[in-house]
Amino acid sequence: MGNLSLRADLYRAIDLVMTSADVLPRTFHGVPGAAELLGGHGGGSTAERYVLNVTRSLYANASGRFPLEAAGVRNALAALGQGLAELPVGSCHSYLRRLVLATLVRVQLRIQVPGMPPRDAELAAQLRFSPDTDVLIFRIYRILYAKYRQGAAAKGAIEFLHISKSGGTSMCTVADANGCTAESTTNFGNCMVRRFDDRPRWVSATAHNETAPLDGWRWYYRYLVRRGERTCEYRDEFMHRKHFTFYSNEFAVHGGLDDRSYWANGTSTGTAAGADPSAAAAAAAGAAAGSAPGPTYASAHVCSQFLNVILLRHPLSRLVSHIKWIMKVYRTEYGKRHEDFFRGRDAAWWRRFAPAAVDNYNMRLLLGEGVYYAPIGSLGAAHLAAARLVLLAYDVVLLLEAPDVDELWLKQALGWRVGLRSASARVAGAHRSTAEMMPPDLDTLVKANENDVLLYNFAAAVHQIDGVMFAAMAAAGIRPYHAYEALDPKDQWVGRRVKCGFVTRRQQFLVAMNEDPKSYERSYNGSFPRVLSPDERVRGAAAEVAAALAAAGANVQPDGSVAAAGGGGSSDDDDAEDEGKAGSGGGSGTGRRRQRRRSAARRRLIEGAEGDVEQAEGRAHERAAVESAAAGERGVSGGGGGAVGRGGAAGGGGPG
Incomplete structure (x- = not known):
């Protein structure tokens, strides 16, 4: 750490980490109790509080x-080891x-950096x-490593937060x-679970139109x-059952909804979607006291039921790559x-x-759906501070640019044997026209992403801090698990x-550790609230989107509904089988299985690999547009009666 600038950056990051335990409860006061965002931050068990107090005392001595007190440092280190050994198993802390x-x-x-006063230098040498x-x-x-693996x-x-x-x-x-x-590791599935609805939300149909x-x-x-909200408990039960x-998750962290009445009333657009009673009570108490509603990200959280992993890329490289990728997607869909x-x-x-x-x-994804849709240019210092705290909730923070991501991180942090260098990623490519089509004032977008750069710099510091533990284990020859070295990655x-x-x-x-593995099996015997349908997920601001989609034309039936291409198919999301009691499975009976096979074949014919959810959501937008036009909310000149599917309307226009 001879570079004074890098050392100063690391010191600032360490100070931010050390203050996290104090600001977490104030920042994320709307988190559902079951989410346990604050679990492991020092406010839980007696052992956690003890470790937190010893750590703070040691930090004050070292900062x-x-x-500097040599004896005090040694005593604190010994006490810290004893306290950590008593931490509960079952959390990565x-x-x-x-x-x-x-x-x-x-x-x-x-104790390593020179330039201290003589007395401190002498004590530092002793240590x-x-x-x-x-x-x-x-x-x-x-x-710490043993507790992490347990x-x-x-x-x-x-759960992997896939930042596009x-x-x-x-x-x-x-x-x-x-x-x-x-569920699927193809380029279409991309390891997402369809019913979780964690797909990315990039393009505004209104702006396209x-x-x-x-x-x-x-x-x-x-x-x-809007995402069909899935609680952490729902996700955990589904993953375990399957x-x-x-x-x-290629969208945002959980919670952070912009409809604050969702937490207060347990509803959003009139439908129950898994509101947490404790959060609802807190919201109701705040309303009764006349306090102003907090920021939407106050309820943003990760699911403590999963090992949470995030992989970041430098925001400016990611920005350019994303613009190029969208162009490539459009080139695939529309050609020249x-x-x-x-x-x-x-x-x-x-x-x-x-x-x-x-x-x-990156900040928008880490702060939940409300911040994701926040106006351009509205994210400031408070959002950056909150995003840093959410980043600390991730058990593993990876950097795409890190040279040791394979040998150190995937090995010691995940126990994986095959590294990222073996993967063939999707890239935007270097099509001859891409450079010509990039925005001429790209520097304006670069400057607007300064907060994302600061967040990335903090992530890099967290990556370094975590790496100290993983590197120490690797240097000591501690294998991730028995027989790991015998595994051939090829x-x-x-x-x-x-x-x-x-x-x-x-x-x-x-x-x-003399722990019973069965005691860590989580079961859910209650009922999960109904998930929002595609119609209900069309946000209030999407009326213009719906009208814009209707401008392409839709096959409107006498009753006002919109028919799908290929004779239809179910317009519902594939969630009905999961409503009601947890663990009920996906239905039974030969007739239902036969019907599902027919439905699957029909979906493949109509939509290809994307599934029926996109079709249902498209019809939801178009139905809303038809109703909006009938009410005179916006005049729309309809196109032909094109059939709607993944490929779009039969006689649609598209770009150009």
Whole structure:
């Protein structure tokens, strides 16, 4: 750490980590109680509170605010090791682990960096050359790593936040190679679970229609389409029932809804969607006291039931790649016409066309759906501070640019044997016209993403802090698990032995601690509230989107409904089988299975690989548009009666 600038950046990041325990409860006061966003930050068990207090005392000694006390440092290190050994099994303790690691980094920098006053330099030398110091610090690393692996094993599955154009598709491919089970690992499925509705929302159909007429519903016209809210409990039960160990979320973290009455009333657009009673009570109490509603991100959270993993790419590289990727998608859909559609479009146009994608995309994803749809340019310092806290909730923070992401992180943090270098990622390519079609004032978009850059810099510091523990384990020759080194990453069947790494090894990591693996099996015997239908997920601001889609023309029936191409098919999301009692499965009976096979075949004919959800949502938009036009809310000149499917209307226009 001879570079003073880098050292100062790391010090600032460490200070931010150390203050997280104090600001978490105030920032995320709307989090559902069951989400346990604050779990492991030091406010839980007696052991957690003890570790937090010892860590703070040690940090005060090492931060330079007080004279260095060699004996006090050694005593605190010994006490810290004892306290960590008593932490409960079943959590990765993401917050508390980083508080401890940040403090240890500060201690080591304090005793290693020259230029201290003579008295402090003498005491630092005593600590630096004392074998006890290294032994005590390594013991802490060893205990933290053991607790981390046990927590990962108790969780049983991974939720991966897939930030678009940040290596997420490669991560899905590598998860498959490492034996993780997912609903689909194809380029279309991309390790997402369809019924979770975590697909990306990039393009505004309204902005598209202002540039060129729409030609039906496309999978990327999802901006302003609300997610069918799935609680963490619902996701956990579904993943366990289906024996899935990995899924990707390419939208936003959970909660953070912009409809504040959702938490207060347990409803959103008039439909129950899994509101938490404790959050509703808190919201009601605040309303009764006359307090102003807090920010929407106050309810944003990750699911503590999963091992939460995030992979970040430098925001400016991601921004350029995302713009190019959208162009490539349009080129695939529309051919040469896409060139006229994108040529000469400036930054202001892109802000209307793909608002979130070009304006601090990482921050928006980390703060939930409400912030994702927040106006362009509205994210400030408070949002940045909150996003940093959510980032600390992730058990594993990966950087796409990190040179050791394979050998250190996927190995020591996930227990995987096959690395990212083996994956063939989807890239935007270097089509000859892409450079010509980039916005001429791209620098304007770059400058607007400064907060995302600051967030990335903090993530890099967290990555460094975590890496101290993982690197210490690797240097000591501690294997992720028994027989790990015998696994050959080039063996095409290696995934059968890796089995997704830590999350499937309850027997190994929990039994070794005299823990009963069955005690960590979570069961849900209640009823899950009904999930929003595609019609109900059309947000209030999407009336213009619906009208724009109707401009392409729709096959309107006498009753006002919109018929689908190919003779129809169910217009509902595939959620009906999961309404009601948890664990009920997906129905039974030969007739129902035969009907599902026919429905699946019909969907493949109509929509290809995207499934029936996009079709249902498209019809939802168009029905809303028909009703809106009938009421005179907006005049729409309808096109032909094109049939709607994944490929759009039969006689639609598209770009150009």
